[in-house]
Amino acid sequence: MLNLKKDLVVIGGGPAGLAAAKKAYDEGIEDVMILERDFELGGILPQCIHNGFGLHYFKEELTGPEYAQRFINDVKERNIEIKLDTMVLDVTKDRKVYAMNKKEGFLEIEAGAVVLAMGCRERTAGAIGIPGTRPAGVITAGTAQRYTNIEGFVPGDEVVILGSGDIGLIMARRMKLEGADVKAVCELLPYTGGLTRNVVQCLEDYDIPLMLNHTVTAIKGEGRLEAVEISEVDENLKPIPETAKTIKADTLLLSVGLIPENELSKKADVVLDDRTGGPIVNEGRETNIEGIFACGNVLHVHDLVDWVTEESQIAGAHAAKYIKDSFARTNKCVEVKAGENVSYVIPQKIELEAGDRKRIPLYMRVSTPLTAVDINLYADGEKLYSFSEPFAKPGEMISVPLAQKTLDGLDNPNEIKVEIIEKEGK
Amino acid sequence: MIETKSLTCVACPKGCEVTVEYEGDEIIDIKGNACPQGQDYAKEEIVAPTRILPTTIRIKNGALSLCPVKTTKQIPLENMFKAMQIIGDKEIEAPVKMGDVLIENILDTGADIVATRDMPEEI
Numbered sequence: 001m002l003n004l005k006k007d008l009v010v011i012g013g014g015p016a017g018l019a020a021a022k023k024a025y026d027e028g029i030e031d032v033m034i035l036e037r038d039f040e041l042g043g044i045l046p047q048c049i050h051n052g053f054g055l056h057y058f059k060e061e062l063t064g065p066e067y068a069q070r071f072i073n074d075v076k077e078r079n080i081e082i083k084l085d086t087m088v089l090d091v092t093k094d095r096k097v098y099a100m101n102k103k104e105g106f107l108e109i110e111a112g113a114v115v116l117a118m119g120c121r122e123r124t125a126g127a128i129g130i131p132g133t134r135p136a137g138v139i140t141a142g143t144a145q146r147y148t149n150i151e152g153f154v155p156g157d158e159v160v161i162l163g164s165g166d167i168g169l170i171m172a173r174r175m176k177l178e179g180a181d182v183k184a185v186c187e188l189l190p191y192t193g194g195l196t197r198n199v200v201q202c203l204e205d206y207d208i209p210l211m212l213n214h215t216v217t218a219i220k221g222e223g224r225l226e227a228v229e230i231s232e233v234d235e236n237l238k239p240i241p242e243t244a245k246t247i248k249a250d251t252l253l254l255s256v257g258l259i260p261e262n263e264l265s266k267k268a269d270v271v272l273d274d275r276t277g278g279p280i281v282n283e284g285r286e287t288n289i290e291g292i293f294a295c296g297n298v299l300h301v302h303d304l305v306d307w308v309t310e311e312s313q314i315a316g317a318h319a320a321k322y323i324k325d326s327f328a329r330t331n332k333c334v335e336v337k338a339g340e341n342v343s344y345v346i347p348q349k350i351e352l353e354a355g356d357r358k359r360i361p362l363y364m365r366v367s368t369p370l371t372a373v374d375i376n377l378y379a380d381g382e383k384l385y386s387f388s389e390p391f392a393k394p395g396e397m398i399s400v401p402l403a404q405k406t407l408d409g410l411d412n413p414n415e416i417k418v419e420i421i422e423k424e425g426k
Numbered sequence: 427m428i429e430t431k432s433l434t435c436v437a438c439p440k441g442c443e444v445t446v447e448y449e450g451d452e453i454i455d456i457k458g459n460a461c462p463q464g465q466d467y468a469k470e471e472i473v474a475p476t477r478i479l480p481t482t483i484r485i486k487n488g489a490l491s492l493c494p495v496k497t498t499k500q501i502p503l504e505n506m507f508k509a510m511q512i513i514g515d516k517e518i519e520a521p522v523k524m525g526d527v528l529i530e531n532i533l534d535t536g537a538d539i540v541a542t543r544d545m546p547e548e549i
Contacts, residue, residue: 040489046543049494051478055438063480065494065543069524149482152491177481177510196434196441201477205503304439390460396439 001106006081007031007323009097009111011088011264014043015305016296016312017117018071023316024115025078029323033081033109035088035099041075042068043119044142045305047149050170052197056306067305091116091268093289113291113319116265116279117312120258120297122167128256130162132218137225141167141255145174154178156251160228161185162216164192164199166303166395168255173202175253182206183247186214186230188237191369193255193395195303216252217244225250258301268292275344276300283347283360284318284327285311293319300346300363303397307363311346318352328353332412336362339378339419343367343394350416354408359401364418366392372423375400379413392420428454433471437463444468476500483513483528485545488520493545495528497537505533513539520547 007029010017013036021032040046045053048064055061058070075082086101097109122140130138137156145167147155159180161168164187176182185203190212192199203210211230217239218229232243260278262270270279270287278299279287285295295315296308321327333351338344346363366373371391375398377384384406392398400418407413428449435442440460446468447454456468470476478500482492501509509532518528522541529539 046494049482049496049542050480051496052439061478063494063496063542066524069543149494150490150492152482152484177506195439197436197439200434200436205475205477390442396441 001108002104004033004107004109005111006033006109007112008033008115008319009095009109009113010034010115010117011091011097012036012043012117012119012296012298013038013041013082013084014117014119014296015045015068015071015308016119016298016315017043017115018068018075019309019312020115020117020293020295020316020319021080022071022074022078023313024320024323025080027317027320029320030079033083034075035086035097036082036084037087039085041072041082041084047142047145048170049149050174052195053305056304057309064305071309088264091264091292093269093292095291111291112323113293114268115312115315115319116262116270116287116292116294116298117296118261118264118298120260120301123254123257123259125254128254130216130219132220132229133222135219135221135223135225137221137250138219138252139254141165141171141253144171144251144253148174148178154180156180156249158183158249159251159253160216160230160247160249161253161255163187163255163257164194164210165255165257166194166198168253169194169198169202171253171255172208173206176206176208180251182208183249184209184211184214184230186211186216188213188215188233191393195395196393215239219252220246225252228252258297260298260301262298265294265298270294273344273348275338276346280348281346282333282349282351283314284321284352285315285347286318286322291319291322293322300344303395307397307399310361311363334407334413335415337415337417338364339376339417341367341370341420342418345418350402350407354404357404359403360407362400362402362416362418364398364400364420366394366398366420369393370420370422373420374423376419376421377402378417378419379410380415381417384416388423431472433468435459435464435467437461437467446472448472475503477503477506479506479509480542481510481513483539484517485522486517486519487547488522488545489548490545493518493520493522494542495539496542497532497535498540499535499537501533501535501537505535509533520545 045064045068053067090098231239295312
């Protein structure tokens with residue numbers, strides 16, 4: 001076994017890991033190692049060949065591979081150590097990382113700080129329990145994306161997509177452009193889970209029908225998928241039997257949600273939040289385990305990589321502080337709570353000395369879509385201030401600044417709560 | 427005949443709901459956009475919608491068998507399948523660098539097809 005020591009070990013070389021490593025390096029921590037299980041860096045971005053990335057962070061529109069390439073170049077310029085084809089097997093709460101690869105065998109790395117950046121994975125057919133047979137041709141949208149954009153073959157000719165998450169919408173267009181007949185995108189809910197721009201550019205541009213309040217009620221076919229049965233659902237999301245109809249298809253793509261990949265986090269006794277599926281963190285993105293940080297889709301599923309970058313810079317900067325022993329906790333922890341119509345807020349607690357920060361960005365999602373909303377912040381039940389937005393959708397994360405000045409003006413608050421409700425007097 | 431169309435602006439991820447009043451190719455009124463990009467977008471959407479085309483191209487001796495590419499600017503939406511055909515008929519050779527021009531001025535649109543990542547040779 002090879003024993004190593006590193007100031008910072010970053011687990012995962014996708015956009016989160018790359019941004020965290022780069023930031024920590026720029027903050028003075030030069031002894032950084034990225035562990036990546038794939039043969040190259042970039043995470044999921046190399047297969048996300050579509051445009052729409054970088055509008056917030058780079059102020060220009062990039063494709064996924066371009067966004068990744070910029071960070072890969074930055075990391076390579078910085079003399080950050082990268083281990084590819086390396087699988088992390090275990091992380092302990094005293095920050096020992098166990099990994100292995102073909103060249104070096106088994107590795108034990110003692111880390112000054114650890115950044116968890118393992119990303120997420122897709123919910124599969126097994127996770128949603130569709131009735132019927134189990135033929136080939138039922139795959140996740142991300143798998144189809146990998147086949148089409150990386151491996152070089154289109155997985156089918158007649159396609160139905162279940163779920164209107166962004167990957168599903170993107171793959172509807174992609175398979176259409178590659179010559180497949182994309183028959184419908186079915187969405188159980190009365191609204192889409194993807195970004196509006198994707199509904200426009202991926203479905204409306206190519207006349208692909210979006211069937212809201214519809215789901216797949218049966219899978220048909222032996223060996224290969226032959227058809228799917230779809231049905232409308234009632235207000236309780238239960239299928240209405242008399243609306244069932246059969247669509248001939250050899251491929252069913254599932255875009256039915258993403259799950260943060262926290263098996264390693266659990267091994268280190270990191271406590272997870274039921275709502276996000278990721279660790280509970282403070283404003284520095286530190287988990288309940290000292291010196292173990294988390295960012296990107298392992299923390300909560302993001303819709304834009306730009307937010308992943310911003311969040312990972314926060315984690316990288318705080319990991320650097322932790323290593324430099326300039327990481328001070330206040331003696332009071334303020335809980336951050338999700339109020340009415342907010343499904344979650346990140347961070348879940350504020351417990352670090354403010355230093356020279358001006359604000360803490362609070363990341364959140366609404367539970368149900370609304371037009372004309374007030375975003376209200378409360379401290380122990382007392383209203384602090386509001387923001388107005390023309391609309392709020394569950395598919396689009398909202399970042400609300402909590403001003404440090406406001407926080408300083410409070411007398412030892414126990415909790416900050418955010419609610420997103422219909423505008424008063426609307 | 428004057429027509430009204432509701433559009434979702436895709437100039438940025440904000441996705442403003444823009445309402446356009448128009449008669450044929452003539453724009454009468456545009457409402458709901460938060461910034462000037464929305465004006466331009468709405469106008470173009472009615473007269474002649476254009477999009478960036480991101481796709482892949484076959485590559486010989488590359489670390490992967492495909493290299494992702496895009497058009498350097500938006501091209502007419504109606505040209506997408508013709509452009510796909512041209513890109514699909516071509517095979518390039520590794521290595522390439524992000525930004526390398528692989529096809530010039532596709533379909534006389536003024537847009538080039540460029541690589542969107544570095545693709546090293548197969549190891």
